[in-house]
Amino acid sequence: MTGDAEFSIQGILIHGGKSVVGGLAGAYFGALLTKRLIGYRHKTGDTFAPAVALGIAVGRVGCFLTEQIGTPTGSPWGLTPPADAAAEIPNCPQCLLGVPLHPSFLYEIAFCLIAFAVLLAIRDRIPVPGELFKLFLLGYGLFRFGVEFVRGNPEMALGLTGTQLFLLATMPLLIGYFIAQLARRAYQPDPASNPIEVPV
Numbered sequence: 001m002t003g004d005a006e007f008s009i010q011g012i013l014i015h016g017g018k019s020v021v022g023g024l025a026g027a028y029f030g031a032l033l034t035k036r037l038i039g040y041r042h043k044t045g046d047t048f049a050p051a052v053a054l055g056i057a058v059g060r061v062g063c064f065l066t067e068q069i070g071t072p073t074g075s076p077w078g079l080t081p082p083a084d085a086a087a088e089i090p091n092c093p094q095c096l097l098g099v100p101l102h103p104s105f106l107y108e109i110a111f112c113l114i115a116f117a118v119l120l121a122i123r124d125r126i127p128v129p130g131e132l133f134k135l136f137l138l139g140y141g142l143f144r145f146g147v148e149f150v151r152g153n154p155e156m157a158l159g160l161t162g163t164q165l166f167l168l169a170t171m172p173l174l175i176g177y178f179i180a181q182l183a184r185r186a187y188q189p190d191p192a193s194n195p196i197e198v199p200v
Contacts, residue, residue: 019162019166020056021141021166046123046131046132049135049136050120053119054112057108057116060105060109066088067089067105068090068092068094069081070101070103070105070150070152071094071149071150072094073101077103078101078102078103079101081101092152102151107147107150108143111143115139128181134174137174141167145171148161
């Protein structure tokens with residue numbers, strides 16, 4: 001993704017999708033389309049949700065070792081890349097300055113490991129099939145939008161990166177789904193409040 005990418009719907013979808021976020025969105029809609037084409041009606045995302053969180057955590061180890069790790073920070077947990085390693089990191093002029101940087105990939109690894117544990121703990125408590133994976137997508141999307149501010153990716157428009165613009169275009173779908181689900185459940189009558197009268 002380049003810093004001078006044009007701000008447009010096409011730019012958001014093309015450049016913003018070149019990330020884990022774009023991969024998750026593509027995989028999700030691809031699975032929906034494939035299941036519809038073959039007539040498979042069962043929910044499958046819940047099975048893979050914990051594995052996806054763990055897989056992202058493992059994959060980000062490689063990103064942490066080979067890519068720009070974040071923006072400059074004065075926090076005590078900031079990391080300064082070694083000079084020889086910094087020289088090999090593409091598109092990261094601040095890596096060569098010898099200043100501490102946000103370890104944004106470590107933030108993401110920690111988030112995904114926590115998500116993995118939470119998903120395992122609650123997967124048998126989610127009553128609606130398919131919602132566990134949607135909960136992960138919602139949580140990861142919100143986290144990723146926030147961590148982008150210290151990731152150091154180039155801004156595309158409005159002070160936001162391509163990934164953030166991509167999330168702004170897609171997250172309302174998930175948020176709308178959960179709002180609709182909550183509203184529907186709120187209006188469902190409680191069977192206990194309407195006891196069935198048994199003729200004597």
